[in-house]
Amino acid sequence: MIKKEYKIENSGYNQGIMVGNNEGEINVTLQQAVKMPSLISTVVVALGNVCSSMEMPSGNNDYCEYKPDDKIEYNCVIKYKDIIKYYSAYHSTCEKHLNAYDDSNIRGKAKILRCVHEWYMEAKGDVLLRNRNSEKAEMDIVRENSDNIIDMVKGRIHKCVIDSHELMLMEDMELGIACFTCYCFMECKILEKPL
16 A cells, blocks of 8 residues: 555664764655566566567477577577576566566467567577678577577567666666566577477
């Protein structure tokens, strides 16, 4: 419940080297509280606004189970290895916010994830284009550039959130983007599924 006015009172005796002696009451009155949205929710809404006009093709989804460690190893992820493992704990939170967004925006979750996957394919294509004269196999090139590819997709997510002008602290925004990027990795929208 949000009240229009909050009061905090603190009576006591405070002393120290920096303050000296400070006695009496401290009264603080806030006229209006600003509700800060959930950091992942804000990321989801910002991406939903960008991806909402995307057409969804009818097709089959390839659902095969894998372990996150297998995907990290298969794609030779180094820089993001520990980050993915750490933020994988937020997978269910991201899923919850995407499902809530999907409830009010038809196929919103699928559009957002498809949008992120297309950004991955573009980033992968850029890396392959830069290495087109290489004699290495395509997957070897992806493996050598996996962290750079994640950076590129994360940068696109970051740009969408910044461009949305949602009220959010920079630290919260970075945390939300990190959690959501990890979620997209776990959902196989970024990098390749282990064979």
